[in-house]
Amino acid sequence: MAPADLNPLHGLLSGMEVEPGVGAALERLPDVTSVDTMLCGATASGRSSLALHFALHHAATANRPVMFLCRQDGLEGSMPLLPRLCASDNPCLHLLQLKYVRSYLDIQRFAACMHLLQTPLAALVVEDLSSLLRIDDRNTLVRTLAMLLEGVRSYRAASGCECPLLVTDSTDESRRPRYIFDRWFPLTLAISAAAGPSGTEGQAFVLSVGGPLASTTQASGAQSRPHEGAEGPVSVQPAGQSAGVTYRLVDDHFVLERVHEAGRGVAARQAGAREGTHGAAAAPVQLFL
Amino acid sequence: MSGYDPDAAATAVSITRAGDACFAELEELVEGNPGTDIPDDILASLHLLFGKNLAKALEVVDAGGITAHVGERSGRTVYKVPGRGDVYTVFPSHYCSCQSFMYDIVGRGEAVYCKHQLAVRLASVLRRVARAPCSDQDLARRLLGEGGVG
Numbered sequence: 001m002a003p004a005d006l007n008p009l010h011g012l013l014s015g016m017e018v019e020p021g022v023g024a025a026l027e028r029l030p031d032v033t034s035v036d037t038m039l040c041g042a043t044a045s046g047r048s049s050l051a052l053h054f055a056l057h058h059a060a061t062a063n064r065p066v067m068f069l070c071r072q073d074g075l076e077g078s079m080p081l082l083p084r085l086c087a088s089d090n091p092c093l094h095l096l097q098l099k100y101v102r103s104y105l106d107i108q109r110f111a112a113c114m115h116l117l118q119t120p121l122a123a124l125v126v127e128d129l130s131s132l133l134r135i136d137d138r139n140t141l142v143r144t145l146a147m148l149l150e151g152v153r154s155y156r157a158a159s160g161c162e163c164p165l166l167v168t169d170s171t172d173e174s175r176r177p178r179y180i181f182d183r184w185f186p187l188t189l190a191i192s193a194a195a196g197p198s199g200t201e202g203q204a205f206v207l208s209v210g211g212p213l214a215s216t217t218q219a220s221g222a223q224s225r226p227h228e229g230a231e232g233p234v235s236v237q238p239a240g241q242s243a244g245v246t247y248r249l250v251d252d253h254f255v256l257e258r259v260h261e262a263g264r265g266v267a268a269r270q271a272g273a274r275e276g277t278h279g280a281a282a283a284p285v286q287l288f289l
Numbered sequence: 290m291s292g293y294d295p296d297a298a299a300t301a302v303s304i305t306r307a308g309d310a311c312f313a314e315l316e317e318l319v320e321g322n323p324g325t326d327i328p329d330d331i332l333a334s335l336h337l338l339f340g341k342n343l344a345k346a347l348e349v350v351d352a353g354g355i356t357a358h359v360g361e362r363s364g365r366t367v368y369k370v371p372g373r374g375d376v377y378t379v380f381p382s383h384y385c386s387c388q389s390f391m392y393d394i395v396g397r398g399e400a401v402y403c404k405h406q407l408a409v410r411l412a413s414v415l416r417r418v419a420r421a422p423c424s425d426q427d428l429a430r431r432l433l434g435e436g437g438v439g
Contacts, residue, residue: 112432115363116425142395146384147432154365180395184383 004122004162005061008037008054008189011123011166012207015053015083016247016256025259030243032209034187035156036149039168040176041191045205046247046254048127049080050191051168052096055125056083058164059095062122069110070127072100084253095122104133104144111144111151120159124152126167135171138180145184194246204257208244297398304401308338308410316414323416339407342400346407355412360425367432368418370405378432381409 005011009029018026039054041047048070055066075098082088101107107126126148133140152165167185169176173192181188187209194204246258311334319325327335336343349355354371368379378386381402385394390403402410412418423431 109433113429115360115365116429138396139391142384142391143386146380149383150380154363158363158365179398183395 004035004058004164006033006035006162006164007031008034008039008164008166008187009209011054011057011164012039012050012189013053013245013256014057015049015081015086016254017084017250018256019258022256022259025261026245026256028261029245029259030209030262032187034164034185035162036152036165036185036187037167038181038185038188039166039191040173040188041168041170041205042172043078043170045191045193046081046249047168047170047191048075048078049254050207051125051127051166052080053083054166055096055123056086056092058123060092063095064120064122064161065095065097066123066125067097067099067121068125068127069099069101069107070125071102071131074128074131075100081249081252081254101132104140107132107144108147111147114151114155115158117155117159120161121155121163122161123164123166126165129167129169130171135169135175135177138177141177141180145180149184189244194248202249204246204248206244206246206260208242208260210242301398301401304338308335308401311335311338312410312414319414319416327411327415339402340400342402342404342407345404346411349404349408350412350415350417353417354419355409355417356419356421357413358421358423358428358431360428361422363425363428365425365428367428368409370408372405377405379405379409381406381413 009032013026039047039051041050052068055068059066082090086092099110101110129135129141129144133144135141148167149165152163155161156163169181173190178188189207190210191205191207194206242260243262244260245256246260247254247256249255311331315327315331318328318331332343339346349370349372352371356369357366358369359366368381370377370379370385372387375387378384384390385403385405387403387405390406393399394401394403409418
């Protein structure tokens, strides 16, 4: 079994069109490695779509099913976008196993039964945790996260699959109990609205890297380095401005416009210069496999 | 409840790793000499790392009754630790269903482990856990039923 891609950024960005000139900068994003990742982002930030892209990326890479747990009304009420250039008849879509859950109890039941799964999963996604429980019910949140992480870890040990886990949440940053999430997720990726005017193509968003290990103070100039966390190797990022990317919804897909290295950003070109330039410059890099 | 403290998170990681090293050393000793007591130097290190919860954990171990329910095919394990009027569900590295875990460990960050988590780790190394094999289906029911996870 080929090793899984444990850099969640690869999966999350896999469905985006990449602006010319930004592709090379992508390689300078931190090489974050985490089997358990939290993705936080408000409604209409592209969170659900990125979660779907993450799932399909792992399904395509491993050629194994990915389980996607979500509320049915949430999914049908706001359909996530398919990755760029992913047609509705793409065979990878058959590897996506949607499991509708109604509340945190269904998550706990699923977690309790994970060791019974016969199918080797490529990844597991739990979409919008706050739609399944009240985030201010700390006891339930703690128990549900503990059950979920214990279930996934047991499944990994029994199956030999790395099965990266992505849990998303739409709670507002001010209300999110970060100290609880950081206990189980060494890596948190956050989506926030980008500063500045919306532009003709709509609101831009910033996907940035955070989490307890991303805040560890490093010596000046230190690069990210892997070290053994409680559950395996985890990359540690330099302190300072968070690394990440800026993307925008254009038509029916996301366009990656800018890469932010920790401490500085790398812009492709000014937003106005890309109007009407589809096909005029070098072909954009397609990340979706 | 406490807010996010990056220094505390980093400290917790350090304590966890140091604790893992102590438990690994103790495991080696016990393997070579079953029934041995915890050497003073390891005891001192564990006390330094885990404070008052270590003594409480040792009391829990001495009281007995820690059980590991193990799925026969999967090997998945859930620990049950008797407490004051209740039986707690413990995932030793990251969860206990007791109130102290919720308020002192998660809420206040006063320690890395509660006494029940430490007790499970100690009892496991000292071979003082009662092993109770069951079917994988029973294990799932046990995780959900009997009060579920707390």
